[in-house]
Amino acid sequence: MTIYFYSTRSEYGCFSNFSSHGFELDGEYWATTEHYFQAQKFPKTAHCDQIRQAKTPKDAAKMGRDRSRPLRKDWEEVKDDLMRKAVLRKFETHAEIREILLATGDEEIVENSPSDYYWGCGKDGSGKNMLGQILMEVREILRKGTSE
Numbered sequence: 001m002t003i004y005f006y007s008t009r010s011e012y013g014c015f016s017n018f019s020s021h022g023f024e025l026d027g028e029y030w031a032t033t034e035h036y037f038q039a040q041k042f043p044k045t046a047h048c049d050q051i052r053q054a055k056t057p058k059d060a061a062k063m064g065r066d067r068s069r070p071l072r073k074d075w076e077e078v079k080d081d082l083m084r085k086a087v088l089r090k091f092e093t094h095a096e097i098r099e100i101l102l103a104t105g106d107e108e109i110v111e112n113s114p115s116d117y118y119w120g121c122g123k124d125g126s127g128k129n130m131l132g133q134i135l136m137e138v139r140e141i142l143r144k145g146t147s148e
């Protein structure tokens, strides 16, 4: 049976990028995968660190989506790999959510976002579900026990 997630307060909320599962990556501490992902839109800038220090993932997302600042030119080419890297590190760092992810077996995982047709499935289910795809890839990596 397909596993849907979206809100951090619902079942499988730990799959959301807004869930409070921090990790170290690129020599810094990130409070959520959302903080990491949004900050990577502005690498090596003060805004990157401001996003890293945002109070909540919602604030980080708002700052990252602020188009008054120039988005890195290669964003479309690098965004999936950056998301993959952050999601993998999150689940490598936290054993309790790693077990929840592994316990989903081979079920399809879908981010049930009504507004996001790239990372989620969108309102009508036609979205790309990239975050769900990445979670399933990370599950496979963790199952094999190596990220090499």
Ligand SMILES: Nc1nc(O)c(N)c(N[C@@H]2O[C@H](COP(=O)(O)O)[C@@H](O)[C@H]2O)n1
Binding pocket: 017, 018, 034, 037, 061, 064, 065, 111, 113, 115, 116, 119, 120, 131
């Ligand atoms: N909670 C929430 N609200 C939205 O409006 C969303 N689009 C999402 N999806 C998450 O947003 C992140 C990507 O955002 P952008 O590419 O910067 O628009 C990613 O974490 C999605 O899972 N979530």
